[in-house]
Amino acid sequence: MSNIVVLISGNGSNLQAIIDSVKNGAIEGRISAVISNRPGVFGLERAEKAGIPAITVDHTKFTSRADFEQALSQTIDQYQPDVLVLAGFMRILSSEFVQHYLGKMLNIHPSLLPKYPGLNTHRRVLENGDKEHGTSVHFVTAELDGGPIIAQRSIHVTADDTEESLQQKIQQQEHKLYPEVVSWLCNGRVQFKDGKAWLDNQVISI
Numbered sequence: 001m002s003n004i005v006v007l008i009s010g011n012g013s014n015l016q017a018i019i020d021s022v023k024n025g026a027i028e029g030r031i032s033a034v035i036s037n038r039p040g041v042f043g044l045e046r047a048e049k050a051g052i053p054a055i056t057v058d059h060t061k062f063t064s065r066a067d068f069e070q071a072l073s074q075t076i077d078q079y080q081p082d083v084l085v086l087a088g089f090m091r092i093l094s095s096e097f098v099q100h101y102l103g104k105m106l107n108i109h110p111s112l113l114p115k116y117p118g119l120n121t122h123r124r125v126l127e128n129g130d131k132e133h134g135t136s137v138h139f140v141t142a143e144l145d146g147g148p149i150i151a152q153r154s155i156h157v158t159a160d161d162t163e164e165s166l167q168q169k170i171q172q173q174e175h176k177l178y179p180e181v182v183s184w185l186c187n188g189r190v191q192f193k194d195g196k197a198w199l200d201n202q203v204i205s206i
Contacts, residue, residue, distance in 0.1 A: 002029035002186035005081040012043020021179035032079040095142035103192035117145035148197035
């Protein structure tokens with residue numbers, strides 16, 4: 001059974017979706033730890049309620065990013081994860097850190113990558129008058145939001161949509177998509193090879 005470690009910075013709604021999917025057997029794995037870079041966030045409460053070790057590695061307590069990442073990495077490695085899930089983890093990670101977990105680390109991003117990497121995706125979609133928006137799960141590489149895409153879900157943007165309504169619609173899709181992709185990585189269906197994402201031994205081209 002795959003060991004999963006989840007990194008969070010806040011509310012942890014995607015974390016909850018993954019906890020629920022582990023509980024109902026949709027993910028063949030166990031969440032060994034939930035680690036936050038911010039103390040007191042609700043995602044840690046979600047972990048505690050589910051009986052999962054809830055750990056804080058507070059980035060503000062370190063004088064450099066390198067020191068923080070070293071402490072974070074040491075904490076993660078205690079749990080020997082097969083899968084490392086970024087679920088609203090709001091820290092940009094160094095290439096050294098990413099390299100250490102290459103092929104094991106997933107992220108979910110609220111846009112149809114490669115469109116709109118970075119922040120404020122819903123606002124940018126509205127400002128550009130896009131008719132379609134969505135979410136992407138990808139392997140994490142050193143390039144911000146630039147790793148190979150594993151899967152996407154899309155939604156229609158309507159005339160009355162706001163940033164808030166788009167966020168709600170996207171989160172509904174994320175809560176279905178992210179556990180599905182985590183399950184693929186846990187059971188070996190999805191792999192990172194030659195800088196690309198593969199599903200069932202076929203290169204994923206999105």
